[in-house]
Amino acid sequence: MNRIFKILYICTFIFYTNICYSADMAGYLLDQAIKQYNDKNYGEAYTALNNIAPTGNPVAIYLLGTIYLNGYGIEKNIQVAHDMILFAAENLPNTNKELAEDAQMLLIDMYANSEGPIKNYIQAYKWAYIVNSTNNNLTASILIKLANTLSDEEISLASNKAKEFIKRIKKNKNED
16 A cells, blocks of 8 residues: 555656646746747747647737738738637736737727728727727727717627627636
8 A cells, every 4th residue: 555655646746747847838938939029039939939829828829910910020811810819819808908908909900900801890899899898098989980880780789799708708707
């Protein structure tokens, strides 16, 4: 019995150490990627963020989305940028409110001003409503401008979707 306990103890110690090391390494890699991004070393940032993004880290995905959006060192890809920034906008509010707001503001701009399949005034209004709900004065004028391009029914639809999102974020925050 004593021998089994020792083996379990050693296995647990090794397993726990590896988990802690992995978590520290992921944090370190993200910090390095952010540093490369901020230093405008977009090639290195792109490589690092591309390795981190499959883990579902919304910060890495957001930064990678902005690289695609702006074509920093790579070919612009608005659709990929949109998908990544949307993921970040939906998954950052409980962990990084400031970055979530940045992602949401980018979505507003993409939906309101892009050409092609991404252009969607209802979605722009929805995200402006969400950002505005955090008492951000930046979006009050955007909401008014978008309201002039939408019907009452479309405004209601966008507002309801925004309220559902806000409710889900608050619920997730309360569960944490």
